[in-house]
Amino acid sequence: MSHETFELIDRLRAGGRRAAMATLVRTSGATPRKEGTKMFVGDGGSIFGSVTIGGCVDGRVIEHSGEVLENSAPRLLNMQLGDEEAWEIGLTCGGAVDVFVEPVTDSMMRMYDDARAELEAGRSVAITTVLAGEGAGSRTLLKEGWPWPASSNTLFVEVLRPRPTLLIFGASAVAMPLIPFAKALGFRTVVVDGREKFASRERFPDADDIRVGIASEIAGQLEPGPSTAVVLVAHDYKIDVPVLEKALAGSAPYIGLLGSRRRGAAILQMLRDSGVAEAQLARVRNPIGLDLGGESAADIALSIISEVVAVMHGKSGSALSGKKREAVLQTT
């Protein structure tokens, strides 16, 4: 969520106009987006982002944004999500959302700049916003370790976390399309390889970082932590074995190894022989990726990043349509 907010802020600044910021602050029922999602509405009619994925809620927020800008005062909107449509197609209800709409101010932007600096330094922050009553719209930035503010008001707490990192070992053909996919999803991307010819800016123009050196040594230096996904696409045991050994010593929630099940078993056996515990070996995902079909480098990269996203969100990556049918069958 954090990266999306900052992308929207950057686009808003490039436009250079007065704007209202709408933030999804409460959801109930089946709502497609999560609390903290933002939309900016410029006084010239420009719109960046959305608080829902369709229907008429965004349109109503845009309508109210004009009033908020005119009065320079925030508003808390409570809206039923898709109620009319739900009723018209025979369902009982949609969900409900509260959206806080407020004028964008210089002090608000400075606070988000401070927050961004903290995130770039690898630290999480929280921004509290008073939603109603006296001081509605006033904000406090809380950095890691700072005390919770005393308040009797209803507060919305927006937690912003540093971007997750995608560590790619092997500057291969599969690694190349992985970078733009991962960047669009908000990952910081790092490519590691021993060969300058492969791990070059020419091949990876959008990578946040390119490291050339002894890959296993770099893996140890980078200490893959809980917000890091490790992807091994070198398809070369001399990289895979020592890098996996280092990666498994960390707490990365995703460690994927390119290659067949047979090849993966041989790599894991080499690690087992060197003393890596079974519980650690079980963390390695091989063959890597979701079963999407396709054979091109981009197909494989999409399959990998899809599995990474699912794992980072604690999901299986199975088709939503299958889940829906199961749920309907259970309730009928």
Added chain:
Amino acid sequence: MNPYGETIQEHFRHPRNYGSLEAPDIRAEDVNPFCGDRVRIEIAVSPDETVREARFQGDLCMIARAASSLLTEMIAGLPVASLAGIAEETLLDALGAEIQPARRKCALLPLTVLRSGAGEWQRRRGE
């Protein structure tokens, strides 16, 4: 079937002198730009200008790792001035198996790195 022989297997599985030195006098690193073997060799030099300790580190295939291990054993106590003169065949013979032409570069990478590091050290000494 073991196409490489016991020596290579033994040095691959149990490499000698793997790791790094606290304050090496010689440090050199290089990569095979296509297959990606990358090795760093570090050497501590005694006052009499012989090799006191040697270490290697890297992401290496079986042959390159075994060759690095054997080479660091081979040079212990030798004068640094003699390292550039180690013949390729000496290292290839020590591996104890016939190395196919396509894999010779794997076997000889550590020797290339060693020569580069020793040469650089001698140049610095001469300045």
